[in-house]
Amino acid sequence: MQIKVKFFASLREQMGTDGQIVESSGPLSISGVWQLVTDYSPPENLLCSRNLKYVDWEESVEDGDEVAFFPPVTGG
Amino acid sequence: MKIEIRPSAYDPWQEVADFQAAANKLSPGSYGACAVFVGTMRDFNEGDEVRSMVLEHYPEMTVGQLQELAHNAMVSHGLIDILILHRVGEIHPNDPIVLVAAWSAHRSEAFNACREMMEILKSKATFWKKEKLVSGERWVGKNTPA
Numbered sequence: 190m191q192i193k194v195k196f197f198a199s200l201r202e203q204m205g206t207d208g209q210i211v212e213s214s215g216p217l218s219i220s221g222v223w224q225l226v227t228d229y230s231p232p233e234n235l236l237c238s239r240n241l242k243y244v245d246w247e248e249s250v251e252d253g254d255e256v257a258f259f260p261p262v263t264g265g
Numbered sequence: 266m267k268i269e270i271r272p273s274a275y276d277p278w279q280e281v282a283d284f285q286a287a288a289n290k291l292s293p294g295s296y297g298a299c300a301v302f303v304g305t306m307r308d309f310n311e312g313d314e315v316r317s318m319v320l321e322h323y324p325e326m327t328v329g330q331l332q333e334l335a336h337n338a339m340v341s342h343g344l345i346d347i348l349i350l351h352r353v354g355e356i357h358p359n360d361p362i363v364l365v366a367a368w369s370a371h372r373s374e375a376f377n378a379c380r381e382m383m384e385i386l387k388s389k390a391t392f393w394k395k396e397k398l399v400s401g402e403r404w405v406g407k408n409t410p411a
Contacts, residue, residue: 197323198393199404241326243389257323263405264322264351264392265304265363265383 190214190252192222197259200235220246222256234261266339268331268349270322275350277303277364284348284366291368296345300375301366302383308358310405315396320353320362323391327351334385342378344369349382351392384411 195208204227211225219237223246231246238257239248250256267284281301285291308315335347348366356362365382369375387408394405 195323197391198321198395238323238326238391241329257326259323259391260393260404261407262387262389262391263394263408264320264327264390265387265408 190217190250192217192250192252193255194222194226195255195257197257199260200258217250218246219244219248219250219256222250223258231258232260235259236261266335266347268328268335268347269351270324270327271350271352272354274356274360275352275364277301277350277361280350280364281348281366284346285368288346290346296368297370298372298375299366299368300372300379301364302379303361304363304383306356306358306360306362310396313396313398315358315398317355317357317397319355319395319397321393321395322351322353326391330390331386334382334389338367338378338382342367342369342374342381344374344378347378347382349386351386351390353392387411 190213192211194211196204201207209226211222223231236259237244237246239250240255306318331349335349338344339347345368350364352362365379367375367378396403396405
Protein backbone atom coordinates (compact mmCIF):
# COMPACT_ATOMS: atom_id res chain seq x y z
CA MET A 190 0.00 0.00 0.00
CA GLN A 191 0.94 3.65 -0.50
CA ILE A 192 0.71 6.33 2.16
CA LYS A 193 1.11 10.06 1.52
CA VAL A 194 3.09 11.62 4.37
CA LYS A 195 3.22 15.34 5.14
CA PHE A 196 5.38 17.38 7.52
CA PHE A 197 4.65 20.85 8.81
CA ALA A 198 6.39 23.78 10.53
CA SER A 199 9.61 23.02 12.42
CA LEU A 200 9.35 19.34 11.54
CA ARG A 201 9.19 20.18 7.82
CA GLU A 202 12.40 22.13 8.20
CA GLN A 203 14.09 19.33 10.17
CA MET A 204 13.04 16.73 7.60
CA GLY A 205 14.12 18.95 4.72
CA THR A 206 10.90 18.24 2.82
CA ASP A 207 7.17 18.86 3.13
CA GLY A 208 6.35 15.25 2.50
CA GLN A 209 6.92 11.98 0.73
CA ILE A 210 5.20 8.79 -0.36
CA VAL A 211 5.94 5.63 1.61
CA GLU A 212 5.11 2.07 0.62
CA SER A 213 4.47 -1.00 2.73
CA SER A 214 3.44 -4.52 1.88
CA GLY A 215 1.95 -5.32 5.30
CA PRO A 216 -0.26 -3.79 8.02
CA LEU A 217 1.01 -0.45 9.23
CA SER A 218 0.32 1.92 12.11
CA ILE A 219 1.05 5.65 12.36
CA SER A 220 4.16 4.70 14.39
CA GLY A 221 5.16 2.39 11.57
CA VAL A 222 4.79 5.19 9.05
CA TRP A 223 7.08 7.36 11.19
CA GLN A 224 9.68 4.61 11.27
CA LEU A 225 9.58 4.41 7.48
CA VAL A 226 10.39 8.11 7.08
CA THR A 227 13.13 8.52 9.69
CA ASP A 228 15.43 6.65 12.04
CA TYR A 229 14.85 9.16 14.82
CA SER A 230 12.38 8.68 17.67
CA PRO A 231 9.51 11.17 17.40
CA PRO A 232 9.70 14.16 19.77
CA GLU A 233 7.47 13.64 22.80
CA ASN A 234 5.01 16.38 21.84
CA LEU A 235 4.79 15.55 18.13
CA LEU A 236 1.23 15.29 16.84
CA CYS A 237 -0.16 13.24 13.99
CA SER A 238 -3.24 13.07 11.81
CA ARG A 239 -4.75 10.54 9.44
CA ASN A 240 -6.95 11.80 6.63
CA LEU A 241 -7.22 15.24 8.27
CA LYS A 242 -8.21 14.01 11.75
CA TYR A 243 -6.05 13.79 14.86
CA VAL A 244 -5.20 10.18 15.72
CA ASP A 245 -3.11 8.17 18.16
CA TRP A 246 0.20 6.68 17.13
CA GLU A 247 -1.28 3.18 17.32
CA GLU A 248 -3.95 3.94 14.69
CA SER A 249 -3.78 1.67 11.65
CA VAL A 250 -3.43 3.17 8.20
CA GLU A 251 -4.81 1.99 4.87
CA ASP A 252 -3.78 2.26 1.26
CA GLY A 253 -4.21 5.81 -0.03
CA ASP A 254 -4.27 7.45 3.40
CA GLU A 255 -2.74 10.84 4.06
CA VAL A 256 -0.73 10.95 7.29
CA ALA A 257 0.73 14.18 8.70
CA PHE A 258 3.22 14.82 11.48
CA PHE A 259 3.57 18.22 13.10
CA PRO A 260 4.54 20.05 16.31
CA PRO A 261 2.00 21.55 18.76
CA VAL A 262 -0.26 24.05 17.03
CA THR A 263 0.14 27.78 17.70
CA GLY A 264 -2.63 29.53 15.78
CA GLY A 265 -5.03 32.22 16.91
CA MET B 266 -21.88 31.21 8.58
CA LYS B 267 -18.64 32.36 7.01
CA ILE B 268 -15.22 30.83 7.58
CA GLU B 269 -12.17 31.94 5.63
CA ILE B 270 -8.40 31.69 5.70
CA ARG B 271 -6.97 35.03 4.61
CA PRO B 272 -3.56 35.32 2.93
CA SER B 273 -3.56 39.13 3.20
CA ALA B 274 -4.38 41.80 5.78
CA TYR B 275 -7.99 42.55 6.71
CA ASP B 276 -9.89 45.04 8.85
CA PRO B 277 -11.81 42.93 11.40
CA TRP B 278 -14.31 45.63 12.28
CA GLN B 279 -15.15 46.30 8.64
CA GLU B 280 -15.48 42.53 8.12
CA VAL B 281 -17.97 42.29 11.00
CA ALA B 282 -19.98 45.23 9.68
CA ASP B 283 -19.99 43.88 6.11
CA PHE B 284 -20.94 40.35 7.20
CA GLN B 285 -23.69 41.65 9.45
CA ALA B 286 -25.11 43.80 6.66
CA ALA B 287 -25.06 40.99 4.10
CA ALA B 288 -26.10 37.93 6.14
CA ASN B 289 -29.71 36.95 5.61
CA LYS B 290 -30.01 35.68 9.19
CA LEU B 291 -28.80 38.98 10.66
CA SER B 292 -31.53 41.36 9.62
CA PRO B 293 -31.97 44.35 11.96
CA GLY B 294 -33.79 43.27 15.12
CA SER B 295 -33.20 39.56 14.56
CA TYR B 296 -30.43 39.27 17.17
CA GLY B 297 -29.75 40.75 20.57
CA ALA B 298 -26.04 40.09 21.04
CA CYS B 299 -22.83 39.95 19.06
CA ALA B 300 -19.58 38.91 20.76
CA VAL B 301 -16.37 39.57 18.84
CA PHE B 302 -12.84 38.40 19.57
CA VAL B 303 -9.93 39.82 17.59
CA GLY B 304 -6.43 38.45 18.12
CA THR B 305 -3.61 40.70 16.90
CA MET B 306 0.14 40.26 16.64
CA ARG B 307 2.30 41.54 19.51
CA ASP B 308 5.73 43.07 18.93
CA PHE B 309 7.17 41.10 21.86
CA ASN B 310 7.24 37.51 23.01
CA GLU B 311 9.16 35.78 25.78
CA GLY B 312 11.19 38.92 26.43
CA ASP B 313 12.24 39.48 22.82
CA GLU B 314 11.26 42.04 20.22
CA VAL B 315 9.40 40.37 17.37
CA ARG B 316 9.68 42.11 13.98
CA SER B 317 7.29 39.93 11.99
CA MET B 318 5.83 36.48 11.86
CA VAL B 319 4.93 33.85 9.29
CA LEU B 320 1.77 31.84 9.84
CA GLU B 321 1.80 28.41 8.22
CA HIS B 322 -1.14 26.01 8.15
CA TYR B 323 -2.34 22.63 6.92
CA PRO B 324 -4.96 23.98 4.52
CA GLU B 325 -7.13 20.91 4.00
CA MET B 326 -7.25 20.11 7.71
CA THR B 327 -7.62 23.65 9.00
CA VAL B 328 -10.69 24.55 6.99
CA GLY B 329 -12.49 21.40 8.11
CA GLN B 330 -11.56 22.04 11.74
CA LEU B 331 -12.90 25.60 11.68
CA GLN B 332 -16.11 24.50 9.96
CA GLU B 333 -16.61 21.75 12.52
CA LEU B 334 -16.00 23.94 15.57
CA ALA B 335 -18.33 26.61 14.16
CA HIS B 336 -21.05 24.06 13.38
CA ASN B 337 -20.76 22.59 16.89
CA ALA B 338 -21.00 26.05 18.44
CA MET B 339 -24.04 26.90 16.35
CA VAL B 340 -25.82 23.79 17.62
CA SER B 341 -24.68 23.71 21.24
CA HIS B 342 -25.15 27.44 21.91
CA GLY B 343 -28.15 28.03 19.66
CA LEU B 344 -26.38 30.81 17.78
CA ILE B 345 -27.88 32.77 14.91
CA ASP B 346 -24.67 33.17 12.92
CA ILE B 347 -20.86 32.97 13.07
CA LEU B 348 -17.95 34.66 11.30
CA ILE B 349 -14.40 33.29 11.58
CA LEU B 350 -11.37 34.66 9.73
CA HIS B 351 -7.74 33.61 10.24
CA ARG B 352 -4.61 35.03 8.65
CA VAL B 353 -1.81 33.03 7.08
CA GLY B 354 1.41 34.26 5.50
CA GLU B 355 3.67 37.06 6.69
CA ILE B 356 2.22 39.40 9.29
CA HIS B 357 3.51 42.36 11.30
CA PRO B 358 2.83 43.77 14.76
CA ASN B 359 -0.74 44.99 15.21
CA ASP B 360 -1.99 42.99 12.21
CA PRO B 361 -5.16 41.07 13.02
CA ILE B 362 -4.56 37.32 13.13
CA VAL B 363 -7.91 35.87 14.07
CA LEU B 364 -11.48 37.12 14.16
CA VAL B 365 -14.25 35.12 15.81
CA ALA B 366 -17.72 36.65 16.01
CA ALA B 367 -20.91 35.06 17.29
CA TRP B 368 -24.47 36.39 17.05
CA SER B 369 -27.25 35.21 19.34
CA ALA B 370 -30.51 36.28 20.92
CA HIS B 371 -28.93 36.93 24.33
CA ARG B 372 -25.43 37.80 25.59
CA SER B 373 -24.49 34.61 27.39
CA GLU B 374 -24.70 32.41 24.29
CA ALA B 375 -22.60 34.82 22.22
CA PHE B 376 -19.99 35.34 24.98
CA ASN B 377 -19.68 31.64 25.77
CA ALA B 378 -19.57 30.50 22.16
CA CYS B 379 -16.96 33.09 21.20
CA ARG B 380 -14.67 32.02 24.07
CA GLU B 381 -15.24 28.32 23.43
CA MET B 382 -14.51 28.60 19.71
CA MET B 383 -11.31 30.54 20.39
CA GLU B 384 -10.05 27.98 22.89
CA ILE B 385 -10.74 25.08 20.51
CA LEU B 386 -9.09 26.98 17.66
CA LYS B 387 -6.00 27.75 19.77
CA SER B 388 -5.60 24.17 20.97
CA LYS B 389 -6.59 22.19 17.85
CA ALA B 390 -6.50 24.17 14.60
CA THR B 391 -3.42 23.34 12.53
CA PHE B 392 -1.65 26.70 12.34
CA TRP B 393 1.98 27.37 13.28
CA LYS B 394 3.80 30.64 13.91
CA LYS B 395 7.40 31.39 13.10
CA GLU B 396 8.74 34.61 14.61
CA LYS B 397 11.35 36.86 13.01
CA LEU B 398 13.38 38.49 15.76
CA VAL B 399 16.01 41.24 15.67
CA SER B 400 18.51 38.45 15.22
CA GLY B 401 17.28 35.19 13.80
CA GLU B 402 14.02 33.28 13.63
CA ARG B 403 12.24 30.78 15.86
CA TRP B 404 9.10 28.68 15.84
CA VAL B 405 6.59 29.42 18.58
CA GLY B 406 6.61 26.26 20.68
CA LYS B 407 3.17 26.44 22.27
CA ASN B 408 0.19 28.69 22.82
CA THR B 409 -0.46 30.37 26.14
CA PRO B 410 -2.99 28.43 28.22
CA ALA B 411 -6.55 29.72 28.55
